[in-house]
Amino acid sequence: MNKPISPFAPERELEACSPRCNPDLQLRVDEMKADQLAGLFKALSHPVRLQMLDLISQGGGEVCVCDLERHFDLTQPTLSHHIKVLREAGLIQSEQNRVWVFHRANISTLQQMRELLGQFIGLS
Amino acid sequence: MNKPISPFAPERELEACSPRCNPDLQLRVDEMKADQLAGLFKALSHPVRLQMLDLISQGGGEVCVCDLERHFDLTQPTLSHHIKVLREAGLIQSEQNRVWVFHRANISTLQQMRELLGQFIGLS
């Protein structure tokens, strides 16, 4: 856990363990933002939720659970749980109409994730 | 789990529970691809790994663990574990040079994730 000053770069202010190190690197994503963004990635970290969002994103805001459940070999409470995870993460919005609940993808949230990846790729 | 044919749309081939349903929706992401992609999202589903990749992506392929550990209040084995998760997911590549290991972001993997999100947003 201790970081000796490299003999090769004694003029550095920050400590480096080798001449190839980058002791000046700064986090561009603070802890609060990292928590929020990691939560978004976590919501898509399950294959069923990823496929659910694939379906919901195709539906133009008119996707009912009955349109989802035929694609998955899971019980209704399990699907209900995964939908809740997507909703609580902010990836989808749900609206009740009579007995049914319709879901739509939350584009701005997806764009946030895309922007982060773009930053990692070097697009910004 | 049973899906009655709607009385409002008896001509539909697939079952719909309401007139607003989309019984024709097809998965664009098959199960194998969903598993692979969900694995990528899972690797970024922890705030520390997300911040680690933020740092590594800035370093131009020359990021050593000593450049990471100053930013996190975690033990060395824990950081080593998170690095392994990123590497096994394919998000970073690691190369040993003498005593040190240097990490670089795997751009093509990040692009895969970005493409999926683009598909969800409707960019393709």
Added chain:
DNA sequence: ATTCTATATAGAAAATCTTCTATGTGTCAT
């Protein structure tokens, strides 16, 4: 009123994840 249907919630078992301490391995300096 009763029943059916769509969806949500409760709670529990099993699996997985996160983090730690302790220890191992390989490289370098003395």
Added chain:
DNA sequence: ATGACACATAGAAGATTTTCTATATAGAAT
């Protein structure tokens, strides 16, 4: 050779996730 350092691995405790069965709620149809 010996010791110091960078990093990896083993294994365990505790937290979280995934999935199920059972049950609740609430709107519609009979």
